[in-house]
Amino acid sequence: MTSAAGLPWVQRVKETPVGEVPIVRTRLELRDRLQNFLVRLGINRERYAVPPGLYGIGDPDADSPVLVTSNYKLTLDALRKELAAVTCWLLVLDTHGINVWCAAGKRTFSTTEIVGRLEATRLEALVRHRTLVLPQLGASGVAAHLVHKTTGFRVVYGPVRARDIPAFFHNKMKKDRDMRTVRFPLRDRLVLIPLELVLALLVLVAGFLLVAAADWILHGILDFGTAFRDFVPFLGAVLAGCVLVPVLLPLIPVRSFALKGLIVGILLAALIEWAYSPSLVDGIATTVLILSTSSLFALFFTGSTTFTSVSGVRREVRIAFPVLIPLLVASILVGLISKLVALHHIS
Amino acid sequence: MKMRYLRNTVSLSIDRESCIGCEMCIAVCPHDVFLMEAKKVTIIDRDACMECGACARNCPVDAIRVESGTGGVIPVLEEMMKKGKAD
Numbered sequence: 061m062t063s064a065a066g067l068p069w070v071q072r073v074k075e076t077p078v079g080e081v082p083i084v085r086t087r088l089e090l091r092d093r094l095q096n097f098l099v100r101l102g103i104n105r106e107r108y109a110v111p112p113g114l115y116g117i118g119d120p121d122a123d124s125p126v127l128v129t130s131n132y133k134l135t136l137d138a139l140r141k142e143l144a145a146v147t148c149w150l151l152v153l154d155t156h157g158i159n160v161w162c163a164a165g166k167r168t169f170s171t172t173e174i175v176g177r178l179e180a181t182r183l184e185a186l187v188r189h190r191t192l193v194l195p196q197l198g199a200s201g202v203a204a205h206l207v208h209k210t211t212g213f214r215v216v217y218g219p220v221r222a223r224d225i226p227a228f229f230h231n232k233m234k235k236d237r238d239m240r241t242v243r244f245p246l247r248d249r250l251v252l253i254p255l256e257l258v259l260a261l262l263v264l265v266a267g268f269l270l271v272a273a274a275d276w277i278l279h280g281i282l283d284f285g286t287a288f289r290d291f292v293p294f295l296g297a298v299l300a301g302c303v304l305v306p307v308l309l310p311l312i313p314v315r316s317f318a319l320k321g322l323i324v325g326i327l328l329a330a331l332i333e334w335a336y337s338p339s340l341v342d343g344i345a346t347t348v349l350i351l352s353t354s355s356l357f358a359l360f361f362t363g364s365t366t367f368t369s370v371s372g373v374r375r376e377v378r379i380a381f382p383v384l385i386p387l388l389v390a391s392i393l394v395g396l397i398s399k400l401v402a403l404h405h406i407s
Numbered sequence: 408m409k410m411r412y413l414r415n416t417v418s419l420s421i422d423r424e425s426c427i428g429c430e431m432c433i434a435v436c437p438h439d440v441f442l443m444e445a446k447k448v449t450i451i452d453r454d455a456c457m458e459c460g461a462c463a464r465n466c467p468v469d470a471i472r473v474e475s476g477t478g479g480v481i482p483v484l485e486e487m488m489k490k491g492k493a494d
Binding site for chain 1: 408409410411412413414416417418431433434435436437438439455456457458459460461464465467474475476477478479480481482483484487
């Protein structure tokens with residue numbers, strides 16, 4: 061436990077019957093906020109873990125409740141900043157720096173990990189009661205009845221959101237419908253967009269280089285202005301899928317994500333056609349490029365939502381991929397050929 | 408606003424015979440899919456289910472069936488490629 065004692069978010073160390081336990085701060089400092097901001101951009105995201113084990117908040121004793129969580133720093137921060145008024149123990153599981161819900165899906169937030177961590181920390185010698193409060197979203201990785209059978213600790217699933225924890229304890233550990241329901245409000249969708257864009261960056265750079273190279277070959281000069289103009293429809297389509305679809309998500313009146321992308325793509329294509337007024341062939345190629353790209357990127361957003369089922373995504377992938385991928389490739393080829401033909405006519 | 412994914416696609420089912428009415432599934436469901444009806448649980452909003460599997464895993468009498476997994480394109484493609492290799 062001494063390894064955690066020197067961490068900047070640890071306030072002090074408490075002597076207990078099971079050894080020294082770090083007491084964590086409940087206020088995030090500038091350093092925490094800055095690091096969390098960078099993680100949202102994908103920077104250092106894979107190595108943002110805290111040492112697993114036992115921690116405390118306030119001045120906990122043998123009767124204080126035990127809250128179980130994951131060892132992703134973003135998760136620990138979201139939790140501790142809501143617990144200023146809650147004296148408790150925190151049992152941090154080793155989820156390899158992954159958040160509770162995803163770790164439960166990957167089975168690192170699991171019955172086995174809880175059983176092992178209880179043994180390693182000797183929690184039974186620290187507290188008099190036999191209750192663990194788990195985040196509700198950990199439930200897909202944990203079988204409460206098996207934890208109880210193996211360790212004697214009863215599992216109570218707390219609220220979905222950390223900010224409801226004080227009310228949950230105040231309410232004698234009872235949850236109302238609101239506390240146990242996952243929503244996906246605009247704010248939650250917005251924080252995901254930077255990472256979607258960072259992940260799309262490689263595709264955008266590759267797309268731009270392809271357009272620039274094609275222009276160069278066709279015109280004999282490398283003109284980034286022209287290249288950018290030719291690149292705008294693709295850039296727009298990626299942004300439509302990665303930004304507009306997440307933002308407008310519940311407002312687009314279809315359930316399929318591929319179709320959501322298609323609808324936003326149609327609006328974008330109309331705008332581009334109006335702004336560029338291209339030739340017929342070029343116009344069709346551009347429209348197909350925009351529709352297939354925005355539809356594909358919208359479909360990829362299913363992986364970041366809180367409500368898409370694997371059966372549904374399987375069905376969409378099976379139907380949409382065999383249509384969208386050939387259309388995307390064909391639109392790129394037709395676009396290039398139409399340019400070549402136009403050039404041939406001029407000369 | 409409650410968001411729902413594709414209609415009639417979810418693999419969730421309950422064996423009402425074995426249900427003991429402990430309400431564990433209700434406590435863990437993030438989308439309010441279940442409701443108690445005559446001391447046993449019933450599915451009231453199937454399309455809202457995201458197949459996280461929390462209900463099935465925490466049912467002490469194994470009365471719930473759901474084919475759980477991660478609802479994203481990348482895990483689905485990985486799974487399809489694995490299957491393709493196996494065939």
